[in-house]
Amino acid sequence: MDRNMFTGGFPGTISRRGFLRACAIATAAMGLPMEMVSKVAEAAEDPKRPRVVWLHFQECTGCSESLLRASHPDLAALILDLIDLQYHETLMAGAGPQAEEAFEKAIEEPNYILVVEGSIPTGDYEDFCMIGGHSAMHNLKRAAKNALAIINIGTCSAYGGIPAARPNPTKAVGTGDIIKDKPIVNVPGCPPNPYNFLSTVLYFLTFKKLPPTDIYGRPLFGYGRRIHDQCERRPHFDEGRYVEQFGDEGHRLGYCLYKMGCKAPETFSNCSIIRFNDVEVWPVSVGNGCYGCTEPNFWDTMTPFHERLPGISLPVNGGIIANATDIGKKALGITAAALAIHAGIGVAKSLAKGKKEEE
Amino acid sequence: MAKRVVVDPITRIEGHLRIEVEVENGRIKDAVSSAQMWRGLENIIIGRKADDAWMFAQRTCGVCTTVHAIASVRSVENALKLEIPYNAQMVRNLIIASHALQDHIVHFYHLSALDWVDIVSALKADPKKAAAIADSYQNWKLNGDSVFRAVQEKLKKFVASGQLGIFATGYWGHPAMILPPEVNLIAVTHYLQALDFQRKACQAIAILGGKNPHIQNLAVGGVSTAINPDNVATLNMERLEYIKTLLDDVRDFVQNCYLPDVIAIASFYKDWLAYGKTGEYYLAVPELPQDTKGETFDLPGGTVINNKVTPIKSFYDPYFINNVYENITHAWYDGDWTRHPWEEETVPKYTGLKPDGTVDENGKYSWSKAPRFKVNGEYVPMEVGPLSQVLAGYLQGHKLTRKWADYALNQLSSMAGTKVTIENLKSTPGRHLARAIRAAMMADLAMKQWEQLVDNIGRGDLEIFNPPSYPQGEIRGCGFHEAPRGVLSHWSVVHNGGIMKNYQEVVPSTWNAGPRDSKGQRGPYETALIGNPVVEPEKPLEVLRTVHSFDPCIACAVHMIDPEGKEIVKVKAL
Numbered sequence: 001m002d003r004n005m006f007t008g009g010f011p012g013t014i015s016r017r018g019f020l021r022a023c024a025i026a027t028a029a030m031g032l033p034m035e036m037v038s039k040v041a042e043a044a045e046d047p048k049r050p051r052v053v054w055l056h057f058q059e060c061t062g063c064s065e066s067l068l069r070a071s072h073p074d075l076a077a078l079i080l081d082l083i084d085l086q087y088h089e090t091l092m093a094g095a096g097p098q099a100e101e102a103f104e105k106a107i108e109e110p111n112y113i114l115v116v117e118g119s120i121p122t123g124d125y126e127d128f129c130m131i132g133g134h135s136a137m138h139n140l141k142r143a144a145k146n147a148l149a150i151i152n153i154g155t156c157s158a159y160g161g162i163p164a165a166r167p168n169p170t171k172a173v174g175t176g177d178i179i180k181d182k183p184i185v186n187v188p189g190c191p192p193n194p195y196n197f198l199s200t201v202l203y204f205l206t207f208k209k210l211p212p213t214d215i216y217g218r219p220l221f222g223y224g225r226r227i228h229d230q231c232e233r234r235p236h237f238d239e240g241r242y243v244e245q246f247g248d249e250g251h252r253l254g255y256c257l258y259k260m261g262c263k264a265p266e267t268f269s270n271c272s273i274i275r276f277n278d279v280e281v282w283p284v285s286v287g288n289g290c291y292g293c294t295e296p297n298f299w300d301t302m303t304p305f306h307e308r309l310p311g312i313s314l315p316v317n318g319g320i321i322a323n324a325t326d327i328g329k330k331a332l333g334i335t336a337a338a339l340a341i342h343a344g345i346g347v348a349k350s351l352a353k354g355k356k357e358e359e
Numbered sequence: 360m361a362k363r364v365v366v367d368p369i370t371r372i373e374g375h376l377r378i379e380v381e382v383e384n385g386r387i388k389d390a391v392s393s394a395q396m397w398r399g400l401e402n403i404i405i406g407r408k409a410d411d412a413w414m415f416a417q418r419t420c421g422v423c424t425t426v427h428a429i430a431s432v433r434s435v436e437n438a439l440k441l442e443i444p445y446n447a448q449m450v451r452n453l454i455i456a457s458h459a460l461q462d463h464i465v466h467f468y469h470l471s472a473l474d475w476v477d478i479v480s481a482l483k484a485d486p487k488k489a490a491a492i493a494d495s496y497q498n499w500k501l502n503g504d505s506v507f508r509a510v511q512e513k514l515k516k517f518v519a520s521g522q523l524g525i526f527a528t529g530y531w532g533h534p535a536m537i538l539p540p541e542v543n544l545i546a547v548t549h550y551l552q553a554l555d556f557q558r559k560a561c562q563a564i565a566i567l568g569g570k571n572p573h574i575q576n577l578a579v580g581g582v583s584t585a586i587n588p589d590n591v592a593t594l595n596m597e598r599l600e601y602i603k604t605l606l607d608d609v610r611d612f613v614q615n616c617y618l619p620d621v622i623a624i625a626s627f628y629k630d631w632l633a634y635g636k637t638g639e640y641y642l643a644v645p646e647l648p649q650d651t652k653g654e655t656f657d658l659p660g661g662t663v664i665n666n667k668v669t670p671i672k673s674f675y676d677p678y679f680i681n682n683v684y685e686n687i688t689h690a691w692y693d694g695d696w697t698r699h700p701w702e703e704e705t706v707p708k709y710t711g712l713k714p715d716g717t718v719d720e721n722g723k724y725s726w727s728k729a730p731r732f733k734v735n736g737e738y739v740p741m742e743v744g745p746l747s748q749v750l751a752g753y754l755q756g757h758k759l760t761r762k763w764a765d766y767a768l769n770q771l772s773s774m775a776g777t778k779v780t781i782e783n784l785k786s787t788p789g790r791h792l793a794r795a796i797r798a799a800m801m802a803d804l805a806m807k808q809w810e811q812l813v814d815n816i817g818r819g820d821l822e823i824f825n826p827p828s829y830p831q832g833e834i835r836g837c838g839f840h841e842a843p844r845g846v847l848s849h850w851s852v853v854h855n856g857g858i859m860k861n862y863q864e865v866v867p868s869t870w871n872a873g874p875r876d877s878k879g880q881r882g883p884y885e886t887a888l889i890g891n892p893v894v895e896p897e898k899p900l901e902v903l904r905t906v907h908s909f910d911p912c913i914a915c916a917v918h919m920i921d922p923e924g925k926e927i928v929k930v931k932a933l
Contacts, residue, residue: 048522049520051522056374059421060373060418060420060421060422061374062420062422062424065422068469068557069558069561071558074554079524079525080517085525086525087525089368089371089372090373091370091371091469092370092526092528093473093478093527094370094530095366095369095370095903096368096369096899097366097897098528098530098898099368100367100368102527128396128397128709129375129396129397130395130396131395133367133712162398162418163398163399163403167403169399169402169403169707170397170398170399190573191421193570233592246578246580246581246583246585246823247581247822247824251583252586252587252821254585254592254593260583276569276570276571277558277562277570277571279562279601281565281569282569283569283575283576286566286568286576286583286584286585286594287583287593288569288576288584291575299403303408303411304407304408304410304411306411
């Protein structure tokens with residue numbers, strides 16, 4: 001993948017009113033300084049809402065569905081106040097000829113944001129996804145031509161996703177493999193957290209440029225850190241306390257899910273920080289490991305889902321507890337020593353088990 | 360002279376669907392349904408670990424999210440004859456019920472209402488009059504003239520902006536739109552309010568499943584939702600009470616707003632009770648299992664053939680497992696066979712459209728296979744969905760079904776000024792009504808599952824998982840689930856100690872949207888469209904009404920041609 005395609009600037013400027021409150025929340029989500037709010041206010045003075053064309057290809061509509069779950073801004077605010085959503089097959093009122101006409105009209109006038117959901121079948125399989133008698137490839141190329149920028153929502157449009165999983169029956173790819181001359185930002189996840197998508201849109205509208213990204217085209221504000229490094233169960237990992245089976249004592253005490261196949265040590269995302277559905281949850285918080293859905297090709301590289309990642313070093317020499325108790329010993333004497341023994345046994349046990357499993 | 364009308368894409372559905380109808384003298388004479396996208400998910404699952412299949416299978420649909428995951432784990436557990444702990448069953452049931460509530464709400468308000476509701480007309484409504492009308496048929500806390508006035512103001516501002524977005528292409532002012540402005544305003548207001556309540560149903564799912572869409576708390580053998588009332592990091596009383604609060608709110612909306620709205624709108628469109636019937640073959644499976652084996656259920660299922668019910672009794676009932684088949688005569692797969700899912704193969708063979716740009720109903724024309732149920736040695740198409748489930752429950756005397764169905768039918772009879780019976784549910788508006796009836800039941804049943812889960816945890820049972828143990832030899836399983844769109848079944852063939860050898864999904868929209876079979880029998884969409892009126896072929900609103908009533912889960916298109924195939928009229932917007 002060409003790194004440069006993710007870092008292009010923007011030829012035009014767009015802005016619209018009514019997103020100040022949403023932007024203030026997004027500011028926090030993106031970890032940006034609060035000076036951004038003044039930029040938002042500035043942008044808010046232009047009453048024209050930016051045009052968005054949203055295409056569905058080889059997908060399950062889960063990414064669109066995820067937006068139904070968002071509350072800041074909610075879907076009504078998004079489509080009534082924030083953007084001018086000109087084409088979206090799951091939501092638009094008209095169908096058939098009226099929908100086809102809306103598509104033609106939308107892509108005629110340049111400088112809209114193109115959102116792509118779903119992968120694109122290629123080669124001999126190009127006709128395996130047809131809309132109004134045209135292939136996904138045909139519609140993508142036409143819609144990309146006049147687009148200001150492309151936002152890929154979900155792992156399918158970003159990297160091919162599940163249709164591209166082994167054996168990739170339709171030679172499915174993401175948009176970046178087809179469109180090379182437009183700025184593209186990827187918001188992966190299966191589906192992505194809607195706030196990562198909304199924040200990307202708001203970032204673009206406010207700063208008139210796409211957010212900086214990593215080598216996979218993901219905005220740094222959402223995907224700049226490893227989940228493992230910002231997980232609430234990380235202390236249990238460091239201390240050698242693991243769930244060995246769903247429903248066991250460790251599971252009921254909220255221990256680390258690494259041995260249950262958690263892929264957080266190799267996954268970059270902010271799931272544990274912004275969480276999902278506004279109810280303070282993410283998969284790890286309820287007791288299931290991370291499956292790495294924000295990583296390219298995760299369907300092949302992260303499976304089997306319940307098997308441990310290879311090559312992850314478990315804490316040695318008793319981990320943090322041992323270090324902490326080394327210090328503690330001086331202050332607490334014998335109590336700390338007892339703690340150290342306890343922790344040491346836990347880790348030794350884990351290491352022995354881990355070794356056995358690997359053999 | 361008949362015209363062939365092509366509608367592609369059919370919007371406000373999941374996926375890519377194309378519908379072609381022949382229209383003669385203002386009525387549909389013939390119809391063809393064609394699914395337009397193929398990913399090969401079944402083939403992607405083959406060769407992988409059976410433990411992982413549900414994660415892949417769940418991505419069959421992000422609208423029917425959770426349902427494929429449930430059917431998938433059930434299919435592997437069925438092959439292993441593996442029971443799951445009671446808590447796991449209740450956690451899954453809560454997810455099933457909550458998802459059904461979310462799905463039915465979104466389907467009616469956001470994906471179908473605009474077939475019947477004219478937003479532009481709502482601008483002319485008198486908010487005070489609207490409030491009086493709403494109060495006359497529902498007791499809903501978020502009605503009131505100030506509410507309706509505020510929504511109308513918002514709409515006016517939106518329209519004045521000139522940027523109509525997704526509403527730019529609606530069938531506003533269409534002669535088939537007949538609701539008074541005030542009823543349109545009520546419906547638009549509830550379209551916006553419904554967004555909040557469907558979100559709450561999703562939040563209940565997320566608390567159990569880690570996120571939504573696409574839950575991440577299932578495992579072959581149970582769930583991975585850790586339960587411990589005495590820990591902050593698990594499903595504890597705070598989390599359980601949160602779920603209850605959310606579901607209480609959703610129940611309030613469904614029973615006091617959604618169901619009465621559907622009844623009220625149907626009362627204006629009572630003529631439509633004569634359109635959209637598929638026939639006398641309906642299929643539903645039992646749902647919300649009440650034990651660890653899947654032998655007793657809160658919602659009954661079965662076939663309904665000429666109003667005679669044959670129940671389906673357990674996860675292992677041979678009446679279902681032995682009688683599901685799929686035919687590919689008219690589907691874009693290699694070969695021409697009718698096979699049981701365990702014996703199927705999935706080899707795509709795309710032949711495209713005819714040179715005139717229409718599908719070839721005499722050849723292969725859809726990515727959807729044609730599922731058929733074997734009845735007395737014959738393979739027959741069956742309609743699936745809430746209508747089938749309500750019929751199966753009602754005819755078996757299921758109390759909760761009778762309660763809500765009788766309420767709805769009596770209310771509709773009185774509002775429409777004509778006797779409406781269970782038989783009238785076999786129609787386009789009847790399908791919406793059946794879905795709302797099912798939602799009202801699900802709202803009650805969600806609370807029941809919640810109480811059972813809490814009681815069981817209170818007894819000290821924290822079990823959630825029975826680990827699977829895969830034999831070396833080949834095993835076969837079927838997992839069925841009564842999804843919001845109807846009967847869903849996943850079929851697993853597992854070998855080599857847990858590797859998927861074959862995987863097939865027979866999904867609700869395949870039952871309903873499937874093409875003709877080897878005997879030329881039409882699929883349910885195709886049958887239901889015949890006889891429907893089409894006032895303006897250039898604006899195929901009526902086609903959408905009947906197709907949307909099934910809650911399709913594939914993308915679709917409609918266009919019109921001459922019955923002799925001489926003249927193709929490409930319908931254009933005016």
